[in-house]
Amino acid sequence: MDYQKSINTALEILHKDLAEFNGKFKPANSANNYYAPGENVDWTTGFHTGQYWLAYELTGDEKFKEAALKHVDSFLHRIENRIDVDNHDMGFLYTLSCVAAWRLVGSETGRKAAIMAADNLITRYHEKGEFVQAWGELGSPYDYRMIIDCMMNMPLLYWASVETGDQKYANIANKHMATSVKNLVREDYSTFHTFFFDMETGAPLKGVTAQGYKDSSPWARGQAWGVYGLALNYKYTQNPECIELFYPVTDFFLSRLPQDLVCYWDLDFTDGDGEEKDASAAAIAACGMLEMAKYLPAEKAAYYTGWAKKITEALAKGYAAKPEESNGLLLQGVYCKKSPYNTVPNKGVNECNIWGDYYWLELLTRLTTDWEIYW
Secondary structure (H helix, E strand, C coil): CCHHHHHHHHHHHHHHHHHHCCCCECCCECECCECCCECCCCCCHHHHHHHHHHHHHHHCCHHHHHHHHHHHHHHHHHHHCCCCCCCCCHHHHHHHHHHHHHHHHCCHHHHHHHHHHHHHHHCCEECCCCEECCCCCCCCHHHCEEEHHHHHHHHHHHHHHHHHCCCHHHHHHHHHHHHHHHHCECCCCCECCEEEECCCCCCEEEEECCCCCCCCCCEHHHHHHHHHHHHHHHHHHCCHHHHHHHHHHHHHHHHCCCCCCCCECECCCCCCCCCCECHHHHHHHHHHHHHHHCCCCHHHHHHHHHHHHHHHHHHHHHCECCCCCCCCCECCEEEECCCCCCCCCCEEEEECEHHHHHHHHHHHHHHHCCCCCCC
């Protein structure tokens, strides 16, 4: 496929956005495939800034850099004033915005904000259970749990240890990751979305879902977080267990793909079930395959790179937005969908999701450049 053509389309959409979103942020999902400008709240705004940094790298256009740096100022304000930061999502928020700013243009504001975010993240670590709590009030029995998404937040802690010389961040990341691989992967190598621990002893209790179809089903985006999260944590730890798990966790994801290779929102579903696709999960998983391919034997690397390219082609053919139909980049995502068995409302169903837009552009960037990752 013509990757550059897909990149050019994405960049055209982002360039048109610059005036409307001047200092503002796209929310988690579109409405009728269009985002409206909003404030720097929720766990997702870093994905908007990350798109601007990718666009800056791809084009050298100073307008993207200026837009990203406005966002960085907002992220420093957010962490200094503790605006919607009582959660584990500091990596999603600050890696793609502020760590990227430090790495790409030496932004001291970005570095300061990212270290503050890492300090905030480690306050959610529990010695009993050895994990970073995802949501909710610290010390609440209902919220004494981890989620698979948090694998993606650990690179912020590894980065903070390198920047500060203090190993406390990396030590917590290592412990959280060890707990993740022990508890979030089922016997068939599908994954739990979220896992509870006993507050008094730290003993593992049970895995359940919040956003998947049901507790026993494989939520597609969660499985994709597992694929990418294992790759990222191998990058920082060289722990062979990450590669050992990557193979079957990724193969499970691939085994549940429908005919057009873009997964449904839960991997229990297939063609004919009448359910929605989640293109964002497909893009996340493909990025994870390309990341882990860097560390695999040649034959295995070629295998997973080949799958990532097939998924990219499928997304380009049927899911990539055109400038006349959306101000997002990737259509047909699912933030969350209500089922008889889960705990969420319908939100962002068959819409652009801001993380899907980001991972689509990251995927294309990976396939066309020797990209130094922000994670």
